[in-house]
Amino acid sequence: FIVLADFRQLPEIGEDxxxxxxxxxxxxxKITVIKIYDGSKIPLGSRPISLARDNNNVYIDGLRFEIEKDKAGDEKTAPMAANATECRDYSLEIDSLADSLNDTQKRLEDNMFINDDDRREMKLYLADFYKEIAFTRQDIEKITY
Structure with missing residues (x-):
């Protein structure tokens, strides 16, 4: 197992x-990923676990695993980084999300079972959401270029 986050953020053993x-x-x-569930999309084939710790160990579903800390100046690279290839186009993904959201908005506005109050509330919510998409586009540009 490889823990890529600070394990000291986990609750101590004996707590929930x-x-x-x-x-x-x-x-x-060959790599098993263990991560704290953050509410995001759950990867296919994953299973829920309980995580805790003490000063030298991480407990996964109550089973103890000793932590091996890297020494300062150790030039190891995580196996996940060794063969990771960046092939995602985030700009294209955010554009696709915005287009899909726009299409859904139009379908909902044309739906005869949605009343005017719901349409107004949807427009207000989506206006804020489109602002966040615009900020995300700016962040993608900053990171990419």
Whole structure:
């Protein structure tokens, strides 16, 4: 197992464990990914787990795993980074999201079962959402270029 986050953020053993997920890395089947569940999309084939810790160990569903800390100046790279390839076009993905949202908005506005109050509320909500999409586009530009 490779823990890529600070394990000290986990609750101590004896407290209620943190809700987490365990799944195979789709890019490298030899790697099992363990992460705290953050409410985002759940990867296919994942299973829920409980995470806790003490000073030297991480507990996954109550089973103890010793933490091996890297020494300062150690030039190891995480196996996930060794064969990771960046092939996503985030600008295209955000444009696709905006187009899909716009199409859904039009279908809902044309729906005869939606009243005027709901249409107004939807427009207000989506105006804020489109603003967030615009900010995300700006962030993508900053990161990419």
């Amino acid at each position: 464990g943190e809700e987490g997920l365990m799944f195979q890395d789709p890019r490298n089947e």
